[in-house]
Amino acid sequence: MKEYKLEGIAMPTPSMEDYIEKIYSLIETKGYARVSDIADELFVHPSSVTKMVQKLDKDEYLIYEKYRGLILTPKGTQMGKRLLERHALLESFLSIIGVDPSHIYHDVEGIEHHLSWNSIDRIGDVVQFFENHPDALKTLKEMDPTKPDTKE
Template identity: 30%
Template sequence: MTHTPTEENYIKEIYHLQLVHGEVTTNSLATAMKTRPASVTDMLKKLRSKRVVHYQRYKGFSLTASGTRTALSIVRKHRLWEYFLVNKLGFDWHKVHEVAEELEHVKCEELVTRLDEYLGKPAFDPHGDPIPNHKGQLKKIRQEPISSFLPKQTGMVQSVKNQSPEILYLLLHFGIGIGSKLKVIRKFDFDGSIEIKIDKQPPFILSYQVAQNIFCTK
């Protein structure tokens, strides 16, 4: 079963919303897709007819098993391309999402297989998100936001939750990337901001909003 790029974008977004919020609604999907609820309803009927979603009018919807597999294959392509753009072409990590949004729709199984091989079958993309393998399996890491760490604890950055270019650009500015080792110096209860130290750099302060998005292992 093949899908149009638009269908693929819907499928991917349903997958993400299910993963992050546990559920999807017509409205939330419309917001995420920057479209209108009426358009979402149209697409849901189309996706149901293609057996991508379970859907009953007024009763909600969710990905079928096969729809989930499709979603994972799109996510896989997206993240492999992000890895390529950053690690082979030298792109800054906050610029790759947009380009990968286009590359992920290129239809060629052999391309994915060869790209994966060429990159050394990476398990995580440049933002620390897991790349599904060819069977759709994801590596998982136990990670917590740096905002939940206590003073004197050290964490290694594994991923960034919010992936807007804005936050990624901010982190680039602070010299924070995947693999950075962050030591919590102290926390300010007033606004939840945290003082952080990276080896050989002067300490700096992260706002609570930012700290919540930096996921680390201990």
């Protein structure tokens, strides 16, 4: 499995990110994450989850004990929170720029692993700008070519 590095620090692969994000989300909503829950959420076989969970344990994102479950380490919790925030931010951004709501989740899944954290931060600045400037957001929405022209 290819390791991604950022300034000498091993970063999780896109697949690892998907698992960390889903585990963090499950723990936030249910209080726990079992292998079967993760498999159901990611539409993968439980044996695939077990294999990935063992890798995430080795890389210190979580602590896994067979038949007893798993818990995120501080490193895993921090990464999971950041990944979930990235996902929500990208959903907000796509909504702001007028992407059809039925496409947003799929589009975010397609792009989230391909953007640098610097790009994510800049997108965050854009989202914050439009949240703080509703008139600018209104102007942007008026530019949407898919909306009928209501001006006379």
